[in-house]
Amino acid sequence: MAGHAVAPRREAPFRATTRRAVSRRRKKMAVVRLGDGSRRPRWFMGGAPEAAAAVGVLVVAMYRRALRRLRACYAKAIRDVLEGAALVGAVRADAGV
Template sequence: MAVVRLGDGSRRPRRFMGGAPEAAAAVGVLVVEMYRRALRRLRACYAKAIRDVLEGAALVDAGV
């Protein structure tokens, strides 16, 4: 049976960003900031949705 192996043949583990820990740390910081920003937007959207639901329920209760 024919077997094809991809890669350069070395068995050493590959490192993220070519083994530069500074670059990997910088990318990690950027990812953390992206997630924080997304979470902040999600919280704001959720709070607005809850306000809209409560406002709608108040209007229904008022008979408008």
């Protein structure tokens, strides 16, 4: 044991001095709530339920129109893929592959 020298213990540069200093909980993000602070329900469009219903009808119509366009586009894409596959099959048949 005479030949073994023990180096003095070094302190870690960023070591917490107390157990309380190390926090395992994440800090909550700051949240800002807009409004006057009251919890009462508010009517959409300034208190007129009829206006809100009209806007809802318009939104439904817009979504239906978009879905109709999407269906048409999808059908066209499928037709193009099938035509392309048929064309490739015909070319391969002519080449004897």
